[in-house]
Amino acid sequence: MSRFLTEDSERAVVITGEAGLGKTALIRRLSTTAAAEGWQVVHVLGMEIEQPFAMGGINQMVIGLRDYVPGLDDRDRAVLAPVFGGEPDANVSALPMVMALLNLLTVAAQTRPVLLVIDDKHWLDSISAAVLGAVGRRLTHPRVRIVAGRRTPHESVFSAVGWSKLELSPLDAESSAQLLERAGPPLTTAAKAAILTAAAGNPLALAELPRGADQIDDAGTLPLTDRLVVAFGRRLGQLKPGVRADLLRAALDGVAVGAHATNRSRYVMRNPQPAVDAGLLVVNSLGEIEFRHPLVRAAVIHQASSRQRRDAHRDLAALYEDVLVRRATHLAAAATAPDQDVSDLLANAAQLSIRRGGLAVAAEWLRRAAELSTEPEGSATLFADAVYFSARAGRHDEAQDLLGSTETGEEESPSAVMANAYLAFHGDGEVISTHRRVLDMLDRADTLDDETVNRLVNLLLSITNYAGDDEHRQRTNDVVDKIDTRVDPVILMYRTGITDIVTAAGYVRSVLRQYVDRLPLQEPRRVMQLAFPAYCVDAMTDFRVPLNEAYKQVREHGPSIDAMAMGCVVMFDLMAAGHWESAQQIGEDGLAMAQRAHGGELLRHHFLAYLGVLAAWQGELETARRYAAEVTEWSRPRGLQMYLHVTQRIAVRIALAESDYEAAYQAAIKVGPPGIFPPNNVQVGDDMLDLIEAAVQTGRLEEARAHTAEAVRLNLAEISPRVAALTLAISAMTASEFEAGDLYEAALTHSGIGEFPFDHARIALAQGMWLRRMRRHTEARAALEFARETFDRLGARPWAEQARGELRAAGASAKRSLGDAETLSAQERRIAELAATGHTTKQIAAQLSLSARTVDNHLYHVFPKLGITSRAGLSEALHQLDSAVGA
Known part of the structure; x- marks a missing residue:
């Protein structure tokens, strides 16, 4: 134009x-x-x-x-x-x-x-x-x-x-959200979602609907302004009362109103043609009759009287005797007085929604169920649940409103303590007062039901982990020890950051084993509760797929505290497994969720902190510094030691990326001095590798050896196979030249390191540097080339450049030549020969009495030595190697 x-x-x-x-x-x-x-x-x-x-x-x-x-x-x-x-x-x-x-x-x-x-x-x-x-x-x-x-x-x-x-076409989702942000006063997450759905990209609707955002009913129906009624419902008045009643039932039953849409609705209009002729309904490409626009449907509902809507809901409920959610919601909308049967149905529907990850709608149904209940005690419980799930859904304003409408006594109820602590903790990172309030309530645990006790303990452990200091840990342990027989073992796993990590790791693995076969039956939050401890003990193999499926399910319901918390765990696992691009996408989505979900500041800074770690690994050092500074500024006055420890780790990684080993050492000893391992540090493996590398590179070999000896004495290898491999690695880095070679080989072929490519490559880099110093250049080039390839694939640019520099120092370019491949160990040679003749990994493992993972790790090492990338090239490569040696 x-x-x-x-x-x-x-x-x-x-x-x-x-x-x-x-x-x-x-x-x-x-x-x-x-x-x-x-x-x-x-x-x-x-x-x-x-x-x-x-x-x-x-x-x-x-x-x-x-x-x-x-x-x-x-x-x-x-x-x-x-x-x-x-x-x-x-x-x-x-x-x-x-x-x-x-x-x-x-x-x-x-x-x-x-x-x-x-x-x-x-x-x-x-x-x-x-x-x-x-x-x-x-x-x-x-x-x-x-x-x-x-x-x-x-x-x-x-x-x-x-x-x-x-x-002109409707706006896309992003443009709609931007226009809504500019349209008027701030809106709750639930109101935004309802408006965006109803508007379907219509700019007039996006401008008008916020005016009635505070009047959204239980079914998410928005009141329409006069302009919208004129625009979308003008022709309703031309229809006969019977047609309008028919249309109202179709509108309340769902978008589609045709007989072919039985999966979405069961009501079939008796005579839709007058509404089609009036332009209110259209026939879609599948031959189904549907509302021309969501706001036409809204206008139909808006122009009906309360009695007409109740009568329609009552009729529709009769169509869904076998569908819990539909029947419960229709009966609840038709009810004009308390009805215990309807309350029970709606509460059951809410539990089903919770299992599917729909927290916001579950909170609404629980509130309505409380209103319909004829039992005072049951009503109070339902209101408490509504508050709890509103908070978890990131609907903090609604949770506060519910609390305000139910709290009448002088003594704060357990639900009020739970909700207020949850809101303050997640909304503003408040750990001092929330810790005290939850502890005080748990002192009265004998007056509380088990479900309330478990919710309070779960929150208390989370608060304590974020506070990250000995005083809070001790007070938490004192209280939890008294009631641990009443607490779900899955929740007790969250003491990994509070008690001795070596001892806790064994308990965690024992609990996790009980759930592996039952994971498909668990609700999304339960999967997350299992997955985070699994991540802490490097046991994600069985939990990775269920976690990702659970995250997708919860994320579909929009931003929530649960979705953000689950996203954090998904991001951690992706980082550890070497899928850094995907991890960054999850982190950025987490930041976007935190902007839209009211009360997500705590987890927003969690995403910022680990995006900072990732940026340091990738060599985006200014970004890493900026994120670390923002997290530090927010966390320090709130006493969030966990975040401050992460920012210190970012400082270590930045210094290592810049090869400033003195700065790396000074930053590392702030996390944990040489010879000292805080018993509750779930990041112990990362921290000890960083400190040892910095100490060795700055000539502090005695400090490095003392730290390694303490790791061995504490038996940190029991935490996980990965930590066991890292313990072997730091032992190699601090060992004599006579012992180092075998220790490096043991670390690199350890079954616990293969799933962690960044750690694996860092150990290979250290081995390559040691081999070069030992003048074993051919072996050095093999280790360094493997490290370089892995770092390049990950996007760890500073480490890749360091590997290239070491390769040049070893007298080779970054591209290997076959002539350097003569130094296969005896075991590598035997495995390569068997693989070349078509033996599978399992067959080789059985013949040589090795684990399948060890065989794969050896082959992973052999391929770059021979200059090949798959088993298909093994036979020819071995033949050329023999020819080169013979010559």
Whole structure:
């Protein structure tokens, strides 16, 4: 449209689209631009009330150009006479009228160019619509333009044949969200979701619906403004009462109303044709009848009385005797008084929604179930559950409102303590007061039911882990020890960050083993509760797929605290497994969720912290510093030691990336001094490798050996196979030249390291550097090439560059040559020969009494030594190697 006034290719354009898509706004913008550039702008406005007036639209045009009528010849003036009201009995011929109007535009354009604007063309009388349509088709004057706006779907005699067409479409999801942000006051997450769904990309709806955001009912129905009712429900009044009642039941039962849509709704309209004829329903590509727009459905519901809606819900409930959620929600909407049976049904539906990850809707149903309950104690429990799940869903305002409506006594109830602590903890990172309040409530554990005790303990352990100091840990352990027999073992696994990690790791693995076979039966939150401890002990193999499926399921319901917490665990696992690009995407999505979910500041900084770690690994050092600074600034005044430890680790990784080993050492000893391992550090493996590397590189070999000896004495290898491999690695880095070789080989072939490519490559890099110092250049090049390839694949640029530098120092380019591959160990040679003859990994493992993982690790080492990438090249490579050695 910006070129419409300046280019000569199009002279008449019709803008079409649904009500509210911006046709009028676009036309007004064009009119303003034209007027500012010296065009004469003539307006014709179609109005429903004037549609019976013959030639009303032509009259508006001619009146706007009346000063130029004297410039027409007698014949044209005679043709236009009926337009001015003269000769009312004269017959009007379309073609002469078309030519007279074209001539009028030509005369007017002699002084200044003319823009004829026709808005709401669908409301023009039939003569004006037909004549002006023909004028646009025949327009040739270079100084005249016509723009018309027409609503669809709408019957009109106007034909756009011969006109250029611009069809407006709804906004996409991102643009809709941006417009809603600018439309008015801040909205709750639930209100935003309801508005975005109802608006379906309609700009007018996005501007109008927020006005009624505080009046959204239990079913998520939005009150419509007068403008929206006029735009989307205008034709409802033309339907007979029976058709409207039929349409109301279809609207309350779902979007589709046809018999083919039984998976979505069961109500079938008796006679949908009148609503189709009125443009309220359309037939889709599958032959199903559906509402033309979500706001048409909303308008149908909006214009019905409360009694009509209740009657419709009652009728619909009878269709769903076998579908819990549908029956419960329809009966709840039909209820006018407490009804225990309906309350029980709705509470059961809420539990089903929780198992599926739908926390927000579950909270709404629990609240309504509490209102319908006839049992005071049961009602109080349901209200407490509604508060709890509202908080978990990130709907903190709703949770506070619920608390305000239920708390009447002087003593704070358990649900109030739980909700207030949860809100303060997740919303503002408050650990000091929340820890005290939850502890005080658990001191009265003998008066609480087991479910409340478990929720409080779960929150207490989380708060304690984030506080990260000995005082909070000790007070937590003192309380939990008294009631641990009442606490779910899965929740007790979260003491891994509070008690001795070596001892806790064994308990965690024993609990996890009990759930491996039952994972498909667990609800999403339960999967997350299992997956995080599994991550802490490097046991994600069985939990990775269920965790990702659970995350997707919860994420589909929109931003929530649960979705963010689950996203954190998914991100940790992706980072450890070497899928850094995917980890970054999860982290960025987490930040976006935190912006939209009220009360997500704690987890927002969690994502920031680990995006900082990832940035340091990738060599994006300024980004890493910026994230670390932001997390530090937010965490320090709140006493969030866990986050401060992460930012210290970021500092270590930045220094290692810059090969500033003195700075790395100074940062590392702030996490844990040499020879000291905090018993509750779940990141012990990462930290000890960082410290040893920095210490060795700065010549602090005695400190490095003391740290290694303490790791061995504490038996840290019992934490996980990965930590066992890392313990072997730091032992190699600090061992004598006579012992180091075997220790490096043991670390690199350990079954616990293969799933952690960054760690694996760092050990290979250290081995390569040691081999080069031992002047074992061929073996050094093999280790360094493996490290370089892995770092490149991960995107760990600083470490890849370091490996390239070591390769150059070893007298080789980054690309290996086969002639250097003569130093296969005896075991590597035997495994390679068996693999070359077609033996599978399991067969080789059985023949050599090794584990399958060890065989794979050996092959992983052999391939770069031979300059190949798969088993297919083994036979030829071994043949060439023998030839080269023989020569």
